Amino acid sequence: MDIGAYIEGIAKKAKEASVGLRGVIPEVKNNALEAISNSLRKEKKKIKEANIIDYEKGKKKGLGEAFLDRLLLTDERIENMINSVIEIRALEDPVGKVIAVRRPQGFILEKVRVPIGVVAVIYESRPNVTVDAASLCLKSSNACILRGGSESLESNKMLVQIIQDALDQSGLGKGSVQYVERAAHEGVKHLVKQEGLVDLVIPRGGESLTRIVTEEAMVPVIKHYKGVCHLFVDADADLNMAVRVVQNAKVQRPGTCNALETLLVHSDIKAKLLPMIREALEGVELRGCSETKEILPDIEKASEDDYYKEYLELILAIKVVASVDEAISHIEQYGSSHTDGIISGNIHNIQKFTDTVDSAVVTVNASTRLSDGGVFGLGAEIGISTDKLHARGPMGIGELVTYKWIVRGDGHIR
Amino acid sequence: MDIGAYIEGIAKKAKEASVGLRGVIPEVKNNALEAISNSLRKEKKKIKEANIIDYEKGKKKGLGEAFLDRLLLTDERIENMINSVIEIRALEDPVGKVIAVRRPQGFILEKVRVPIGVVAVIYESRPNVTVDAASLCLKSSNACILRGGSESLESNKMLVQIIQDALDQSGLGKGSVQYVERAAHEGVKHLVKQEGLVDLVIPRGGESLTRIVTEEAMVPVIKHYKGVCHLFVDADADLNMAVRVVQNAKVQRPGTCNALETLLVHSDIKAKLLPMIREALEGVELRGCSETKEILPDIEKASEDDYYKEYLELILAIKVVASVDEAISHIEQYGSSHTDGIISGNIHNIQKFTDTVDSAVVTVNASTRLSDGGVFGLGAEIGISTDKLHARGPMGIGELVTYKWIVRGDGHIR
Numbered sequence: 001m002d003i004g005a006y007i008e009g010i011a012k013k014a015k016e017a018s019v020g021l022r023g024v025i026p027e028v029k030n031n032a033l034e035a036i037s038n039s040l041r042k043e044k045k046k047i048k049e050a051n052i053i054d055y056e057k058g059k060k061k062g063l064g065e066a067f068l069d070r071l072l073l074t075d076e077r078i079e080n081m082i083n084s085v086i087e088i089r090a091l092e093d094p095v096g097k098v099i100a101v102r103r104p105q106g107f108i109l110e111k112v113r114v115p116i117g118v119v120a121v122i123y124e125s126r127p128n129v130t131v132d133a134a135s136l137c138l139k140s141s142n143a144c145i146l147r148g149g150s151e152s153l154e155s156n157k158m159l160v161q162i163i164q165d166a167l168d169q170s171g172l173g174k175g176s177v178q179y180v181e182r183a184a185h186e187g188v189k190h191l192v193k194q195e196g197l198v199d200l201v202i203p204r205g206g207e208s209l210t211r212i213v214t215e216e217a218m219v220p221v222i223k224h225y226k227g228v229c230h231l232f233v234d235a236d237a238d239l240n241m242a243v244r245v246v247q248n249a250k251v252q253r254p255g256t257c258n259a260l261e262t263l264l265v266h267s268d269i270k271a272k273l274l275p276m277i278r279e280a281l282e283g284v285e286l287r288g289c290s291e292t293k294e295i296l297p298d299i300e301k302a303s304e305d306d307y308y309k310e311y312l313e314l315i316l317a318i319k320v321v322a323s324v325d326e327a328i329s330h331i332e333q334y335g336s337s338h339t340d341g342i343i344s345g346n347i348h349n350i351q352k353f354t355d356t357v358d359s360a361v362v363t364v365n366a367s368t369r370l371s372d373g374g375v376f377g378l379g380a381e382i383g384i385s386t387d388k389l390h391a392r393g394p395m396g397i398g399e400l401v402t403y404k405w406i407v408r409g410d411g412h413i414r
Numbered sequence: 415m416d417i418g419a420y421i422e423g424i425a426k427k428a429k430e431a432s433v434g435l436r437g438v439i440p441e442v443k444n445n446a447l448e449a450i451s452n453s454l455r456k457e458k459k460k461i462k463e464a465n466i467i468d469y470e471k472g473k474k475k476g477l478g479e480a481f482l483d484r485l486l487l488t489d490e491r492i493e494n495m496i497n498s499v500i501e502i503r504a505l506e507d508p509v510g511k512v513i514a515v516r517r518p519q520g521f522i523l524e525k526v527r528v529p530i531g532v533v534a535v536i537y538e539s540r541p542n543v544t545v546d547a548a549s550l551c552l553k554s555s556n557a558c559i560l561r562g563g564s565e566s567l568e569s570n571k572m573l574v575q576i577i578q579d580a581l582d583q584s585g586l587g588k589g590s591v592q593y594v595e596r597a598a599h600e601g602v603k604h605l606v607k608q609e610g611l612v613d614l615v616i617p618r619g620g621e622s623l624t625r626i627v628t629e630e631a632m633v634p635v636i637k638h639y640k641g642v643c644h645l646f647v648d649a650d651a652d653l654n655m656a657v658r659v660v661q662n663a664k665v666q667r668p669g670t671c672n673a674l675e676t677l678l679v680h681s682d683i684k685a686k687l688l689p690m691i692r693e694a695l696e697g698v699e700l701r702g703c704s705e706t707k708e709i710l711p712d713i714e715k716a717s718e719d720d721y722y723k724e725y726l727e728l729i730l731a732i733k734v735v736a737s738v739d740e741a742i743s744h745i746e747q748y749g750s751s752h753t754d755g756i757i758s759g760n761i762h763n764i765q766k767f768t769d770t771v772d773s774a775v776v777t778v779n780a781s782t783r784l785s786d787g788g789v790f791g792l793g794a795e796i797g798i799s800t801d802k803l804h805a806r807g808p809m810g811i812g813e814l815v816t817y818k819w820i821v822r823g824d825g826h827i828r
Contacts, residue, residue, distance in 0.1 A: 019746065023769040104791040107780055116802050117772070199802045220634070220803050241825040248827035332433065341821075354820050355437040358531070366521055366823025375828065376819070377518040388530050388613045389634050390804040393819045405790070405807045406768050407755075409780025411655040413662035414789065 003183050007190035010145055010178050011197035014118045017175030018143035021115060024172070026093040029138055032170035033089035036135065037082045039166045040159075044078050050158035051127065058125075058151050066255075070126050071152055081131045084380055088135040091379045094401045095141045107409035113401045115141035117199035120191055121382070122213060124205040125149030130159045134177045136382045138167075140400035145198065147180040147188060149205075157181060192217040202383045202395075222395070224360075224386035226310040227257030227338035229368040232327035232353070234344030235268040239276060241365065242343045247280045248367040249341075255312050257384060258339050258361075258371040262307055262317040264327045270295055270320050277318075284314045291320035307334040324349040328356050335359065337386045339371040339393075360386055360393035417597050421604035424559055424592050425611035428532045431589030432557040435529060438586070440507040443552055446584035447503040450549065451496045453580045454573075458492050464572035465541065472539075472565050480669075485539050485566055495545045498794055502549040505793045508815045509555045521823035527815045529555035531613035534605055535796070536627060538619040539563030544573045548591045550796045552581075554814035559612065561594040561602060563619075571595060606631040616797045616809075636809065638774075638800035640724040641671030641752035643782040646741035646767070648758030649682040653690060655779065656757045661694045662781040663755075669726050671798060672753050672775075672785040676721055676731040678741045684709055684734050691732075698728045705734035721748040738763040742770050749773065751800045753785040753807075774800055774807035 001009075040047070051073040058068055073081075100111040119142045121133040130146055137144035148156045156179055164174040180187045192201050192213055201221045203213040210223050231249060233242045249260035265273055274295040278286060286292075287302035299318075306317045307330070321327045324342070331340050341363030342353040354362050361371040371393060373381035378396030385391045391399035415423075454461070465487040472482055487495075514525040533556045535547040544560055551558035562570045574593040581590055594601045606615050606627055615635045617627040624637050645663060647656045663674035679687055688709040692700060700706075701716035713732075720731045721744070735741045738756070745754050755777030756767040768776050775785040785807060787795035792810030799805045805813035 019770070019772075022772065023766070102791060104789060105784075107784065109790055114772070220801070222803075238825070244825060245827055252828055352437070356433070358433075358436065358528070359818065361819040361821060363821040364823060366821045366826040367828055369828040370519075370521065370821050370823070370826060371819070372828075375518060376523055377516060387634070388816050389636075392817060402802050403806060404773065405775040405785070407775060407777040407780045407784055409778060409784070411652070411658060412780040412784060413659055414666055414781055414783040414786075 003186045004190050006182055007180065007187055008194065008197075010180060011118065011191070011194040013175040014143040014145050014178055015197045017173050018115070018117045020173060021141040021143060021176060024141060028171065029093070029141065030089050032138060032167055032172050033085055033135060035166035035170050036163050037085040037089070039162045040078065040082050040085065040131070043162050044075065047078055047155070047158055047162070048073060050154040053154045054125075054152050061151075063151065067125070067151075070124070071155075073127055073155060077128065081128050084128070084132055085135045088132075088139050088380055088397070091139060091397060093139070094397045099403060105412065107407055107412040110406040110408065111403050112406055114404050116400060116402050118143045118145065118197060119400065120145040120147070120198050120201045122147050122188055122191075122201065122203045122205070122209065123149070124209075125152035127152050127155040127159060129204065130156045130179075131163070132380050133382060134160070134163050136380060136397055136400060138176060140397045142400055143176045145178050145180060145191065147184065147191070150184050153181065188213065189216050192219060192221070195219055204383050222383065222385045222387055222391055224257065224336070224338060224384050226336050227259070228261045228308065228310050228334060228336040229258060229338055230262045230264055230327075230331050230335060230340040231260055231368065232264040232321070232324070232331075232342045233266060233269065233273060234324060234342060234346055234349050235266040236345045237269065237343045238345060239269065239273055242273060243276050243280045245343055245365070245367050246277060249369055250281060250284060250316050251314070252367075252369055254314050256369070257310070258368050259312070260316065260368050261309065261311055262319065262334065264319050264321050264330060265292070267291065267320050267322050274318070281316065284316050286316055286318055288318040289320055292318045310336070324352055328353060331357055331359070338384070339363065339368045341366060341368055360384075417600045418604050420596055421594065421601055422608065422611075424594060425532065425605070425608040427589040428557040428559050428592055429611045431587050432529070432531045434587060435555040435557060435590060438555060442585065443507070443555065444503050446552060446581055446586050447499055447549060449580035449584050450577050451499040451503070453576045454492065454496050454499065454545070457576050458489065461492060461569070461572055461576070462487060464568040467568045468566050475565075477565065481539070481565070485541070485569075487541055487569060491542065495542050498542070498546055499549045502546075502553050502794055502811070505553060505811060507553070508811045513817060519826065521821055521826040524820040524822065525817050526820055528818050530814060530816050532557045532559065532611060533814065534559040534561070534612050534615045536561045536602055536605075536615065536617045536619070536623065537563070538623075539566035541566050541569040541573060543618065544570045544593075545577070546794050547796060548574070548577050550794060550811055550814060552590060554811040556814055557590045559592050559594060559605065561598065561605070564598050567595065602627065603630050606633060606635070609633055618797050636797065636799045636801055636805055638671065638750070638752060638798050640750050641673070642675045642722065642724050642748060642750040643672060643752055644676045644678055644741075644745050644749060644754040645674055645782065646678040646735070646738070646745075646756045647680060647683065647687060648738060648756060648760055648763050649680040650759045651680075651683070651757040652759060653683065653687055656687060657690050657694045659757055659779070659781050660691060663783055664695060664698060664730050665728070666781075666783055668728050670783070671724070672782050673726070674730065674782050675723065675725055676733065676748065678733050678735050678744060679706070681705065681734050681736050688732070695730065698730050700730055700732055702732040703734055706732045724750070738766055742767060745771055745773070752798070753777065753782045755780060755782055774798075
């Protein structure tokens, strides 16, 4: 079978499964999620055996430490995966909620939450995403088509097989959760063209993967390319708070998309704040504008390019600005609309900042690292969006549903 | 200037205007809308003069009666346009509404309605859309780029000039409402590729225009291709109600996308209902399946193709089905996910139908013609969506906004 026909076959099965999921009651979905978490626990050994094959292959291929670490499934990590399923099961069901009722012209008009349909999730070699994405889609009554990085193929095949067996036992078809086993690149290209079968594609991973998906896609994509997150420390900020927040945003987990990349400092406080920052961020490479270098002469000069960069490591770009307006303009030009914040005691500047900065998440006197589905209380994340439509910022099961209108009349005509 | 640079220039101006519109208060927008309605009334003569140029050109070109009629602006129609602006002005402001507040981990998390940014609307030669779209976008704090059919160029240029002058007087820039005057086809192709400048494209018009926009677009598009709307008359329907509703859905305005195209009839009532339908729908050409033809032998046979068709005229396809399930399957296969309804007294079948039919609007004992932003009480429509994401069915100003998250902390870190 050629790859096009293979993908179309998967998409058709998913579509069929999604029709079956439309009317399904919460109890059936919750039973299936329980069966999944039970099976994952029972089959821990099999999962680790499959995973070790991927791991050894990766090692031979010379994959980096960090990559191999993300790939590896330990007992503890499998336990975390299972807990994630249990947590998702416990979330409020997002489907069927009536979000508006009106009676225009006598008939009853309801706006009701319904699943999106078929959701394709494309991600890197992190097997935990397989379980998370399948559970989130199931909880929101969506069929899903999954494709992780090639280096995690054996692990993912095993996880999906366990999930499918549990679905089968629960009376939901195996078509509800499917995995694309063949030809990663070609497969994805076909997958994102399945208009009428696939309703949404969520690429999770590097910018290049996301660009390919977006360029090839004939179906809607929700995505973020990167997170060039800013914090602006205003003239009358509490400087100790500023240092604590900047330190957390940059250092706590620098490899994540909500980590800080550029610090904007009001010129009135540069002489006081910048030395404090240098001290608190020991081990972080600082790159500054010329005004920054007047205070911290021994740091690197930041190039124009630096301000566009998502370092994802212990490097921080710094720029001195004359006002909140200049900070906002900088973010407008160099930012990625992911997460940007202000640290200030000035209520006027805070309001201007939150009104004008057009990012998915805007923080006030808080770390950019808080921009997260788990922290926000949405449950696990299916992705993060810097798009403008449908979903912005962290996406949980509430973002995996859409709505339809129901008109209930008694012979009403126009 | 080449067309690419021309369009990019417009898009950049729109983006700039959209930044200015972010923090604008409702009063300023309402004043601008008032200035627009006043100017339109004052400049009625100029509008009609520009329109008559389009109309005469169109006549010479041999455009059809219906086309010329939609193009023509009479005093009454200009008055309707003005009233539409006044009504949009009176709607509740959709921007700035806090739609969720939570306190996870002590900080305050707000989900706030914000404008989308820059919205491009591409439509046919109907000058009233120019005023409607500009007003809806302004009310929702979006900058807009408009392009109507070439045959309405002079009318639209005049209308946009009047709108821009009113914006100027109200302190909002002319960049908030712009019109693409040059090279329709090439212009549109460039317009839908302005990633980072244009946030949303709404094509309104025929299926071919919509297909071109969707295929070329690099930015999100919300659209509907067509409306192949169904009514299913169930075995225990009130037959008189059924006839009244079917008649209204098919005949009241057959050229609209929410008009009825295919009637599904439960076999138990075919012998009684079908002759009633023929009588009530005098002047409508009926095309039926073989079972239909057993009752109404002198009508045309419906081909497989007929069931996919959006006739937009006085033709109705009919099919006899054995059950609500067969009706649902037919709609799933042949429908366009626009508006589909059931006429029934059986509460179980109604629930199955509303749960399973995956259309933007599902009607129960009511005409498909009710599927309309005005009827639903949304105010004027910017478009209708059969897409799954962001907006489904009629779209008003509530669908021209998105949201952002605001995290208000007091030094909160992760």
